[in-house]
Amino acid sequence: QKEVEQDPGPLSVPEGAIVSLNCTYSNSAFQYFMWYRQYSRKGPELLMYTYSSGNKEDGRFTAQVDKSSKYISLFIRDSQPSDSATYLCAGSAGNMLTFGGGTRLMVKP
Amino acid sequence: GAVVSQHPSRVICKSGTSVKIECRSLDFQATTMFWYRQFPKQSLMLMATSNEGSKATYEQGVEKDKFLINHASLTLSTLTVTSAHPEDSSFYICSAISGSMGSGELFFGEGSRLTVL
Numbered sequence: 001q002k003e004v005e006q007d008p009g010p011l012s013v014p015e016g017a018i019v020s021l022n023c024t025y026s027n028s029a030f031q032y033f034m035w036y037r038q039y040s041r042k043g044p045e046l047l048m049y050t051y052s053s054g055n056k057e058d059g060r061f062t063a064q065v066d067k068s069s070k071y072i073s074l075f076i077r078d079s080q081p082s083d084s085a086t087y088l089c090a091g092s093a094g095n096m097l098t099f100g101g102g103t104r105l106m107v108k109p
Numbered sequence: 110g111a112v113v114s115q116h117p118s119r120v121i122c123k124s125g126t127s128v129k130i131e132c133r134s135l136d137f138q139a140t141t142m143f144w145y146r147q148f149p150k151q152s153l154m155l156m157a158t159s160n161e162g163s164k165a166t167y168e169q170g171v172e173k174d175k176f177l178i179n180h181a182s183l184t185l186s187t188l189t190v191t192s193a194h195p196e197d198s199s200f201y202i203c204s205a206i207s208g209s210m211g212s213g214e215l216f217f218g219e220g221s222r223l224t225v226l
Contacts, residue, residue, distance in 0.1 A: 008150070036217075043115070043202045043217035044153070088152060097143075097215060101152040 003027050004091055006100030015109050019076040023089035023100045026070065030091030030098075033065050035074045038086045038102065047087075048074070079107045112136060113205050115218030122193055123226055130188045130221045132203030138183035139205035144176075147200040147220075159186045193225045 006023045013019055021035075032051055036044035048063040050056045056063045064073040072089050086102040112135040122128050132142055140161050145153040157167045157178050165178035175197075177189040186205075190197050202220040 006152075034215075041200075041220070041222065043113075043204075043220040045217065046215065096155075096158075099152045104150075 003098045004089060004100040006089055006103055008101055008103060010104040010106055012106045012108060013079055015079060015081060015107055017079050019079050019105060021074040021087050021103050023072040024070055025091050027091060027093060029093035032092035033072050034090045035063055036088040038088060044088055081107050081109050083107050113216045113218040115203055115221050117221055118219055119222045121224045124194055125192055127189055127191045128193055128223060130201055132186045132218050134184045134205045140183060142180060142186040142203055142205045144178060144188050145202045147202060153202060195225045198223055198225045
């Protein structure tokens, strides 16, 4: 079993839709949780990070962590075609990051 | 924000040759850098952790004699793929920590696509 599981998609939504991206993890030692966005043929860029359980909002993006169920979510409101990318979740224990496989999102105009 | 630069972004080489990829932190000092490999439609696979002034720590299954990592300064780490073969063709990405990992301050380079003919 992978430490971080993520549905690979692709997830196709119409422009303006609310997108929900999810991950599950198994490592109880994870304390920080990150979401990265990766455009095709580019390196990942950090979108958001959260510490322990709770919500964090940044513009159209909301990250949610439920440590009791080991569930991580990223919500995108008013999705745009420019949001089309692969979204990687990751958990951090100490100095190491463990990534999920990524979910490919396609937002159609 | 912090920027990590990777060079070259794309390289094609013949089988048996060696290729060097550079990873630079442009506006911060990075005591720790990471090298990843990513196959198409797959996640990042950590290859090694590079610490300035010391030997890299390789993940299980990664050949340290094939993937030479040098972290000679606080702003530069290099990955050399020695005697490259077609199966080494992949997307190689580096990342660097600005500050402590705990706060998510990990920045990625743009990646280097290696094609071995």
